[in-house]
Amino acid sequence: MRILAFDTAGNGCSVCLWQDGQTLALRTLSMSHGQAEQLIPMIAAVREDSGLDWQDLDAIAVTIGPGSFTGLRVGLAAAQGLTLATGLPVIGITTLEAYARQAANAGYRGAILVAVDARRDDLYLQPFHADDTGGLRPLAAPLAAPVEQVAPLLADWGITTATVTGDATALLDGIAALTASHPQAAVDPACLAGLAAGRSAAEAPAIPLYIRPPDAAIPQNGGQLRPDVPHD
Missing domain, CATH: 3.30.420.40 (ATPase, nucleotide binding domain)
Known part of the structure; x- marks a missing residue:
């Protein structure tokens, strides 16, 4: 089974292409933010390194949290976009x-x-x-x-x-x-792929696990900087 696996939930961005217990290609970066700019180029790089195209793959694996709210959104959005483009199932694994x-x-x-x-x-x-x-x-x-x-x-x-x-x-x-x-400083995407290999998208859906609300909250006045001022 060939799986593209990636993690953006913590203090890094890591991507691998995995086949039956072996890592064919791996890219990792340590970062607390900026995963949105790095993830897609890293996915392209591991595909090039491995020589595999989308039709050669069987599934996508992604961490679903808990972790950084922004990082989780980056990884899950990328996974959903890729499955729409390729038809590959997405399997979610908790951090x-x-x-x-x-x-x-x-x-x-x-x-x-x-x-x-x-x-x-x-x-x-x-x-x-x-x-x-x-x-x-x-x-x-x-x-x-x-x-x-x-x-x-x-x-x-x-x-x-x-x-x-x-x-x-x-x-x-x-x-x-x-x-x-x-x-451990980060999730190993090869481990992520190994866990996903024994599951289906129905058994392990890519639904975020937040545990608690994000740090950012919508203000009670709906985001206005000041109350409405009546106009003449």
Whole structure:
């Protein structure tokens, strides 16, 4: 199976073309903004590097969040535009599952807590369990919470020891139950493709997972700078 996979949900922009467990072409950039200008040229570059055309591909995989609101919109809009142009199905994978899978692929077993920096003093969190064969299952739904709630949440989930992974591991130093750490700066698009390969667009639709509202909000007066002034 050949999959075009890309991630713009975090502090970067990454694209790969993947075939049956092998990365045929890869482009990555570290950035906190500007993904809209970089993503399409990077997609064109990996297609050129791989020598594959659209008719050679089977699917598109994209991260659906949680993450940067603007970054998510960039990736999802690109995925939807490409599926309209090519007819390829789009498969959505959460950022949290991708980080958990990368930790399991690195050999971590048992409870895995994914922690992603949500800004505004919060973390996006989700616990998973990796069995002895690397099989992965979620232990609870994703949520947003401040650092001081992590230890009580682990207790509520019945987790006494866990590996913490994601881009916010440094924020959780000192929590006794987190006995191992696997920091990750970004989602690997090859891991994204591997997860998507076992799913259909119906099973994993490309619908954004925001968890909380975006930072930007529409003013109560509808965006006017001042109340209407009556005219003569």
